[in-house]
Amino acid sequence: MVSRSTVRAKAPGKINVHLGVGSLQDDGYHDVATAYQAVSLYEIVEATSAPDFSVRFTGPIASSGLSTGADNLAIRAAMALARRGRVTDGVSLSIDKHVPIAGGMGGGSADAAATLVACDELWGLHLGRDALHEIARELGADVPFALAGGTAVGTGRGDQLTPALARGQFHWVLAYADDGLSTPDVYRALDEHRALHAADIAPAHDVPTVDARVLQALRAGDASMLAEALQNDLQAPALQLRPRLVGTLELGERSGALAGIVSGSGPTVAFLCDSVESAVELQASLGAAQVMAVKVTGPVPGARLID
The missing domain is CATH 3.30.70.890 (GHMP kinase, C-terminal domain)
Structure with missing residues (x-):
């Protein structure tokens, strides 16, 4: 059931104030240990009811090289949430980009996290943060932190989060x-x-x-x-x-x-x-x-x- 025809959400970029990279594993990946800090540079996602899935980009960051197909992380997030919630509608996503692309600040992950929050509201699912975090972990290592924000320690691929206390600004x-x-x-x-x-x-x-x-x-x-x-x-x-x-x-x-x-x-x-x-x-x-x-x-x- 659609609760609203259009919903907007935002998610922050991040800085890794510590990033330790483990040795190369047999599966071609590395375990990491990182301390994330979410910062006041936001991706803004507007989600509108639609019969299928689409995404377009606006904002000050040049985005002509970004995919708008099914491999786009925001589209993948919306599709994963639709499967989880058994939603048959699609969504039209408009993303106002402020986090640099391929800049090491998790802009694509912020797109995905904001999309999860926006579509959860748009479709009236109200799955709760734990369920959204499960989906976020399937999408990519930095997506759970973009969803959580604040300051956290990430281990494993960076997606196993433990909140960290940070005082002040x-x-x-x-x-x-x-x-x-x-x-x-x-x-x-x-x-x-x-x-x-x-x-x-x-x-x-x-x-x-x-x-x-x-x-x-x-x-x-x-x-x-x-x-x-x-x-x-x-x-x-x-x-x-x-x-x-x-x-x-x-x-x-x-x-x-x-x-x-x-x-x-x-x-x-x-x-x-x-x-x-x-x-x-x-x-x-x-x-x-x-x-x-x-x-x-x-x-x-x-x-x-x-x-």
């Missing part, structure tokens, strides 16, 4: 790259680097863990402490594939950031600042250097309906 400036990075390419580069330098570096753990200093800094709401503990095992391969990001990191840290880190598989660089004022100044400095930059805060809630 953290101020970030995101520096966008002109083009995206393929997550499989970045993982492949990491595996190649580890194999090539096996004699010189410690072997990767099969089951990585999140650095306790990261969790302590989040609990304390201490940006300086968090800046010292930021870590991403995918940063080195991302920099290898996009060497110009080295200059972006150096520019941000010279311009007042406490620290910078490649978010996820990149190429978005997240700079942590000690105050909103320093974030404003850093955004201006990056803009003056022709680097597109956006100021955000975290943590923020996960996927929610918009009145």
